Amino acid sequence: MDKITTISGIAVPLKRSNVDTDQIIPAEFLKRVTKTGFDDALFFGWRQDPDFILNREPYSHGKILIAGSDFGTGSSREHAVWALRDFGFQAVLSSRFGDIFRGNSGKQGLLAAQLSEADIESLWALVEADPELEVSVDLESRTVTAGSAQFTFEIDDYTRWRLLEGLDDIGLTLRNETDITEFESRRESWRPKTLPAK
Amino acid sequence: MGKTLAEKVWDDHLVVKGADGTPDLIYIDLHLVHEVTSPQAFDGLRMAGRPVRRPDLTIATEDHNTPTLAIHKPIADLTSRTQIQTLRNNAEEFGVRLHSLGDIEQGIVHVVGPQLGLTMPGITVVCGDSHTSTHGAFGAMAFGIGTSEVEHVLATQTLPLKAFKTMAITVEGELRPGVTAKDIILAVIAQIGTGGGQGYVLEFRGSAIRSLSMEGRMTICNMSIEAGARAGMIAPDQVTYDYLKGRPHAPEGADWDAAVEYWNTLATDDDAVFDAEVFLDANTLEPFVTWGTNPGQGVSLNDNVPVPAEIADPTERASAERALEYMALDAGMPMKDIQVDAVFMGSCTNSRIEDLRAFTSIIQGRKKAENVRVMVVPGSARVRLEAEAEGLDKIVEEFGAEWRFAGCSMCLGMNPDQLAPGERCASTSNRNFEGRQGKGGRTHLVSPLVAAATAIRGTLSSPWDLENSPLPEQMALAATTAEESR
Numbered sequence: 001m002d003k004i005t006t007i008s009g010i011a012v013p014l015k016r017s018n019v020d021t022d023q024i025i026p027a028e029f030l031k032r033v034t035k036t037g038f039d040d041a042l043f044f045g046w047r048q049d050p051d052f053i054l055n056r057e058p059y060s061h062g063k064i065l066i067a068g069s070d071f072g073t074g075s076s077r078e079h080a081v082w083a084l085r086d087f088g089f090q091a092v093l094s095s096r097f098g099d100i101f102r103g104n105s106g107k108q109g110l111l112a113a114q115l116s117e118a119d120i121e122s123l124w125a126l127v128e129a130d131p132e133l134e135v136s137v138d139l140e141s142r143t144v145t146a147g148s149a150q151f152t153f154e155i156d157d158y159t160r161w162r163l164l165e166g167l168d169d170i171g172l173t174l175r176n177e178t179d180i181t182e183f184e185s186r187r188e189s190w191r192p193k194t195l196p197a198k
Numbered sequence: 199m200g201k202t203l204a205e206k207v208w209d210d211h212l213v214v215k216g217a218d219g220t221p222d223l224i225y226i227d228l229h230l231v232h233e234v235t236s237p238q239a240f241d242g243l244r245m246a247g248r249p250v251r252r253p254d255l256t257i258a259t260e261d262h263n264t265p266t267l268a269i270h271k272p273i274a275d276l277t278s279r280t281q282i283q284t285l286r287n288n289a290e291e292f293g294v295r296l297h298s299l300g301d302i303e304q305g306i307v308h309v310v311g312p313q314l315g316l317t318m319p320g321i322t323v324v325c326g327d328s329h330t331s332t333h334g335a336f337g338a339m340a341f342g343i344g345t346s347e348v349e350h351v352l353a354t355q356t357l358p359l360k361a362f363k364t365m366a367i368t369v370e371g372e373l374r375p376g377v378t379a380k381d382i383i384l385a386v387i388a389q390i391g392t393g394g395g396q397g398y399v400l401e402f403r404g405s406a407i408r409s410l411s412m413e414g415r416m417t418i419c420n421m422s423i424e425a426g427a428r429a430g431m432i433a434p435d436q437v438t439y440d441y442l443k444g445r446p447h448a449p450e451g452a453d454w455d456a457a458v459e460y461w462n463t464l465a466t467d468d469d470a471v472f473d474a475e476v477f478l479d480a481n482t483l484e485p486f487v488t489w490g491t492n493p494g495q496g497v498s499l500n501d502n503v504p505v506p507a508e509i510a511d512p513t514e515r516a517s518a519e520r521a522l523e524y525m526a527l528d529a530g531m532p533m534k535d536i537q538v539d540a541v542f543m544g545s546c547t548n549s550r551i552e553d554l555r556a557f558t559s560i561i562q563g564r565k566k567a568e569n570v571r572v573m574v575v576p577g578s579a580r581v582r583l584e585a586e587a588e589g590l591d592k593i594v595e596e597f598g599a600e601w602r603f604a605g606c607s608m609c610l611g612m613n614p615d616q617l618a619p620g621e622r623c624a625s626t627s628n629r630n631f632e633g634r635q636g637k638g639g640r641t642h643l644v645s646p647l648v649a650a651a652t653a654i655r656g657t658l659s660s661p662w663d664l665e666n667s668p669l670p671e672q673m674a675l676a677a678t679t680a681e682e683s684r
Contacts, residue, residue: 016520017513018392018492022631027612031263031277033237033284035345045633069513070393073426073492074629075610076235076328078344096393099428100328100342107346156360157219169346170246173354176214176223180356183213183225190449190457192228192316194295195254198446 001109003166004139007090009063011135011146012053013124017068021101024072024080038083054087057131062087064135066123067094072101072112081108091137093144093153095120106159107169113137113153115144122149139164200467202364203433204399207339207464211322213356221358227321227338229351230307231258231294233285234612235326239349240288252355253293257316258285261306262612264299266575266602278613292352305578305604308332308546312416313580315445319434319461324351329546329628331422335415336442337434337464339399342423362428363473365398366466369406371480376661376669378556379414380548380626380645382406382478383421384486384496390476392494395427398474401466402432406480412441413552420547421628424493433465485660487533488630488643490521495630497533499648499660505529524632525640526620533658536642538624540617541572541653542635543646544602545609545627549577553626553646554585558593560650560661560668565598567656572599573615575607599653611636624652 029041046052053059065084071094072080081104084092091111105112115123126146127133136145137153139160144151162169173180201209214223229252236258243250250256263278273279282299289296297303303310308329311317319337324330326348333340347357369382387394400422407415415432422430439458442448449457488496489503495518497504506518506529522529527536543549543557554576566572574594576582582604585591591601608615609627611634617623619638626649627634630641642658651659661669 017517020492020629020631022610022629022634026633026637027262027610030234030612031275031281033241033281035238035241045637070396070426073392074328074423074631076326076342076344078235078238078326078346081344096396098426099396100344104344104346107344158221158358158360169358170248170350170353173223173350173356173358176356179213179223180225180354184355187225188456188460190318190453190460191321192318192447193254194228194257194316194447197295 001166001168004109004111004163006136006138007063007111008134008136010058010061010132011064011066011123011127012059012062013127014053014065014067015124018070018073019067020074021072021077021080021098022074025077025083030077030079035082036086038079039086042083042087059131063090064137065089065092066120066127067092068120069095069117071097073098076100078104078108081105081110085110093120093123106162109163111137111139111155111163113144113155115151115153119151123151200470202466202470202472203337203401203431203464204339204362204364207320207322208361210320221360223356224322224359226324226351226355226357227255228311228316228323229256230311230323230325230330231256231348232261232307232325232327233281234262235345236288236348237281237284238345239326239352240292242349243292243352248353250292250294250352253295255355256294256352258289258294258296259304259307259310260285260299262606262610264605265614266605266607269299269603275614302579305580306546306549306606308420309550309577309581312336313445313578315442315448318442318448318457319438320464324357328423329420331427331430332416332420332546334419334422334429334431335412336438337431337461339429339431341429362399363397365395365400365427365474365476366472367400367402367476367478368404369402369478369480370404371406372409373406373480373483376647377483377485378645378647379410379417381483381486382480383418384488384493384643385483386476386478387421387425387494388486388496389478390425392424392492393426395422395425398427400425400427400430401472402430407432408435411552412437413550416550417547421493424628434461485645485648487648487658489525489527489533490518491524491630491632493628493630493643495521496643499533499658501533503527503529503531503533534663536658537622537656538570538642538652538658539621540623541570541649542608542623542625542627543573543649544575544577544607546577546606547628548626548646549575549581551581551584554581554590557646557650558590560647561597561654562593562668564654566653570653570656572597572653573602573608574599575602576604578604608635610634624649624658
């Protein structure tokens with residue numbers, strides 16, 4: 001995973017709350033067995049409307065998505081993160097995220113930054129007033145800068161550290177291999193086993 | 199201070215306790231796999247040259263893409279067929295047990311685990327599917343994960359996780375006949391909202407929960423995710439043990455005794471403190487249905503569609519306005535005036551044998567409304583056989599409905615069972631998101647009993663509304679009261 005420090009670019013105001021992952025990417029696109037090539041599938045239903053924000057300039061080149069509350073609720077599909085990433089988004093800002101979506105983002109190097117609802121609304125106003133405004137998300141200092149305005153965001157320490165260092169989660173866990181093996185040796189015999197099949 | 203059920207299960211799976219902001223490393227007892235969220239995970243293992251650490255704690259089935267008709271024929275949709283074939287190849291290459299289409303144990307992953315006796319109290323269960331919360335009905339800690347985490351569990355049998363907060367949802371009282379577990383959970387979600395459970399494990403407690411069967415408990419825990427929660431749990435009791443005992447993978451002999459002794463210690467201690475508490479009165483609960491495009495947008499069936507102008511919160515008001523437009527409903531119209539084109543009886547929420555019995559108890563000896571298409575989809579091949587042994591398939595067919603093979607079916611638009619644009623469906627599934635059941639489709643979430651009555655009348659209805667209602671007399675009285683109060 002690439003290290004993340006600062007993400008700068010066009011920010012897209014998505015002024016909707018409760019954007020579930022079925023909206024981010026409908027189920028018909030989940031049949032693929034690859035991890036890339038989902039850019040056309042992003043918000044597929046809504047993008048049929050020519051006026052949808054991602055169909056407009058300069059937002060079609062957006063790098064930062066500023067969304068309403070409860071972004072990424074519902075289905076666990078990581079395809080939602082892949083689709084955002086493939087489209088070009090590197091950060092999503094919201095006042096509240098679906099838990100699984102936030103976890104998936106952290107694994108894939110998509111920065112999910114939590115701001116207060118008031119700050120999200122301020123950012124919407126700034127970006128709508130000047131769509132070309134460069135917005136910067138700085139992971140080191142946990143700040144979002146838009147013109148002369150600055151906001152702070154929350155992200156848990158561990159995810160932040162992993163993103164800053166670009167670390168692979170599985171590799172980190174396998175450093176605890178001895179502990180895992182030791183735990184397994186204590187595992188009670190009544191606990192489920194799928195093999196042999198009965 | 200005592201511990202909650204969730205905290206006990208968590209603590210007993212600690213491989214490494216996190217420190218200084220690092221997460222805990224939690225051991226996973228059971229990993230369920232299906233075709234949609236696993237191909238990229240197996241690919242990751244292949245690229246890194248890693249094996250599946252514990253194939254003996256892993257089990258796979260085919261459910262999301264599978265057709266529910268003509269299952270012996272090759273799957274017509276090529277991408278679906280490829281995805282299923284990919285799972286078959288991966289299962290073989292990595293030594294994972296797989297129940298394929300046509301196999302007696304095939305079915306919706308969240309029906310298969312409990313049916314095999316693999317789901318049991320006090321264990322951790324994950325699956326690349328948000329409705330993994332279903333398994334919490336047994337007192338397991340069960341939650342959905344993304345594909346990166348699927349790969350992580352395949353490789354390490356663990357997950358790095360921050361402890362969840364705990365929320366008690368206490369439902370006291372006695373449900374009236376015709377009011378079910380589905381109505382409880384829809385009412386809970388309407389009360390706390392789709393984000394209300396975020397970061398929490400919900401523990402469902404109280405006399406109304408205790409009186410539910412395992413099927414009912416699974417329905418409730420299944421939809422915990424629709425309140426934003428990671429997991430839902432119910433402490434195990436005799437109902438749990440009676441359901442589990444004798445199933446193929448349930449513990450036996452001395453193992454069973456040791457397990458029960460441990461399971462009896464899992465209930466939340468009297469002096470434990472939850473991070474949040476919610477209460478619901480079961481006595482006054484009525485059949486509950488959704489009007490909008492998220493599962494929190496629901497009302498009692500006897501109520502009216504909300505009027506957005508009366509909603510104070512501007513975000514919720516905008517969301518309601520948008521939902522009514524998508525759903526093509528008029529503000530303030532009675533819910534019972536809503537006509538449907540389809541009824542879907544199935545999904546991991548409501549496709550177990552008890553759900554099918556409830557549905558068929560209402561439709562028995564009747565005919566479906568003429569212009570309504572009705573599909574009944576058992577949750578697993580085994581449930582289908584069990585239902586057929588009881589003659590339920592005949593009741594369904596004589597009613598004029600379709601009796602299908604097992605799978606996720608019309609719960610999500612990944613297989614041939616879909617709504618056409620603009621079609622409206624009363625569905626026993628779990629999500630009424632825009633386009634969930636097919637592009638442009640409109641979904642009202644309902645219980646199996648409401649689905650049955652709606653299939654008969656063609657408009658959203660409860661069994662109370664039927665002539666010669668098959669339910670006891672006190673229900674008819676309750677219906678009258680509701681009518682008068684309108």
